[in-house]
Amino acid sequence: MENDKCVVLLSGGIDSATALWWALERFKEVHALTFTYGQRHALEVEYARRLAEMAGVAEHRVIDLSILKDIGGSALTDESMDVPEGEYPPRGTISTYVPMRNSLFGVVAGAYMEVKGITDIVLGVHASDVPNYPDTRPEWASALEALLNAGSSLAFDGKRRIKVHTPFVGMRKADIIRLGLKLGVPYEWTWSCYSPKDGWPCGRCPTCVQRAEAFRELGLPDPLLLRLEKEKKEVET
Amino acid sequence: MENDKCVVLLSGGIDSATALWWALERFKEVHALTFTYGQRHALEVEYARRLAEMAGVAEHRVIDLSILKDIGGSALTDESMDVPEGEYPPRGTISTYVPMRNSLFGVVAGAYMEVKGITDIVLGVHASDVPNYPDTRPEWASALEALLNAGSSLAFDGKRRIKVHTPFVGMRKADIIRLGLKLGVPYEWTWSCYSPKDGWPCGRCPTCVQRAEAFRELGLPDPLLLRLEKEKKEVET
Numbered sequence: 337m338e339n340d341k342c343v344v345l346l347s348g349g350i351d352s353a354t355a356l357w358w359a360l361e362r363f364k365e366v367h368a369l370t371f372t373y374g375q376r377h378a379l380e381v382e383y384a385r386r387l388a389e390m391a392g393v394a395e396h397r398v399i400d401l402s403i404l405k406d407i408g409g410s411a412l413t414d415e416s417m418d419v420p421e422g423e424y425p426p427r428g429t430i431s432t433y434v435p436m437r438n439s440l441f442g443v444v445a446g447a448y449m450e451v452k453g454i455t456d457i458v459l460g461v462h463a464s465d466v467p468n469y470p471d472t473r474p475e476w477a478s479a480l481e482a483l484l485n486a487g488s489s490l491a492f493d494g495k496r497r498i499k500v501h502t503p504f505v506g507m508r509k510a511d512i513i514r515l516g517l518k519l520g521v522p523y524e525w526t527w528s529c530y531s532p533k534d535g536w537p538c539g540r541c542p543t544c545v546q547r548a549e550a551f552r553e554l555g556l557p558d559p560l561l562l563r564l565e566k567e568k569k570e571v572e573t
Numbered sequence: 574m575e576n577d578k579c580v581v582l583l584s585g586g587i588d589s590a591t592a593l594w595w596a597l598e599r600f601k602e603v604h605a606l607t608f609t610y611g612q613r614h615a616l617e618v619e620y621a622r623r624l625a626e627m628a629g630v631a632e633h634r635v636i637d638l639s640i641l642k643d644i645g646g647s648a649l650t651d652e653s654m655d656v657p658e659g660e661y662p663p664r665g666t667i668s669t670y671v672p673m674r675n676s677l678f679g680v681v682a683g684a685y686m687e688v689k690g691i692t693d694i695v696l697g698v699h700a701s702d703v704p705n706y707p708d709t710r711p712e713w714a715s716a717l718e719a720l721l722n723a724g725s726s727l728a729f730d731g732k733r734r735i736k737v738h739t740p741f742v743g744m745r746k747a748d749i750i751r752l753g754l755k756l757g758v759p760y761e762w763t764w765s766c767y768s769p770k771d772g773w774p775c776g777r778c779p780t781c782v783q784r785a786e787a788f789r790e791l792g793l794p795d796p797l798l799l800r801l802e803k804e805k806k807e808v809e810t
Contacts, residue, residue: 447674
């Protein structure tokens with residue numbers, strides 16, 4: 337393989353965890369980046385740390401982008417806005433979308449890649465999010481790749497192409513989990529919920545509903561809930 | 574005019590100051606964004622504040638992006654690297670290039686625009702910087718525009734196109750100043766130097782050399798130096 341290093345954007349959720357294990361199969365040296373941005377569900381960052389450790393990445397960097405909270409415009413960063421409940425709407429940006437968040441993550445990753453001389457980046461974007469999050473669409477990933485190439489010295493001086501990998505672009509959540517189970521992703525250490533309470537998912541926000549539906553479709557219990565229930569019992573006895 | 578608001582990226586230098594006065598002629602409401610990122614020449618931010626005040630912008634936001642210093646890779650943010658002296662080299666990225674800086678500025682501006690409902694952004698990028706800074710090229714500006722449209726809810730929900738204006742894209746520094754003098758840009762309050770000392774420009778770094786050449790070409794003294802000399806005399810007498 338020409339390029340043996342990559343960066344994975346790791347939120348701590350199902351998709352990015354699967355992207356990380358997907359990358360481990362393909363690249364010799366995997367770097368993971370996680371972002372804190374004043375998100376309600378900062379608990380996901382602790383899950384990301386655990387996942388990065390379990391994956392044995394070359395480097396896991398947790399980067400502060402609280403500018404996203406300062407700029408606002410999202411229920412994920414603005415406590416005065418409510419997180420919606422129930423299924424995702426069929427089409428349209430949802431209040432849990434964070435303006436330009438994924439573009440910002442991609443560009444900061446681009447700076448990291450440039451300094452480290454890494455040309456490959458893996459994103460866990462997928463079809464289930466496309467109707468509600470503009471910055472998960474295939475055309476968004478292509479535009480990010482074009483910007484990373486146009487604005488970086490890697491391509492300018494070295495004629496090295498930056499490649500944005502989106503292996504799950506045509507897949508739904510259940511398909512991703514099916515693949516991830518084969519790859520050995522520890523889903524008991526992935527976090528999705530936007531409104532965690534005492535370390536438990538709420539079960540009502542759109543990402544909880546989407547996650548539950550995906551495991552139901554596969555006929556499997558959610559390994560995260562199994563683990564939390566087991567830990568609870570251990571404490572009680 | 575359909576769109577009556579815009580954002581200008583204002584560093585405090587000649588190009589962005591001229592972009593600001595250019596925007597004042599075309600938009601009813603002008604917002605300015607300035608970034609601090611651990612740059613050596615943080616003095617430029619004070620100049621940007623003064624310019625924004627003189628221009629009477631609707632809002633001037635100074636945003637911290639010290640993540641750029643943390644990631645490093647540039648003589649502008651890494652004190653252990655020397656700022657080069659003399660003219661810009663004919664071609665190739667220079668050490669004063671900051672990895673992904675302008676892309677990051679553009680995307681953060683995109684988040685601000687999305688929250689404010691602004692679809693137009695003005696950048697002072699120009700031909701004199703193209704050989705040495707990949708993120709000032711016309712193809713970079715086009716790629717930024719494509720990403721802002723692909724990754725934002727403005728275009729996704731509202732079908733509103735985001736437009737990146739680069740009025741100086743084919744112009745050299747002297748051409749920009751010639752235009753700016755007609756627009757009334759107060760060049761005595763613009764800052765370029767990468768290595769300021771006691772409030773004075775060094776006169777040796779590439780951007781000082783480029784600035785001096787531009788004023789020489791126009792047969793004019795640099796208004797910044799005139800002002801600093803005048804102030805110095807006033808203090809002495």
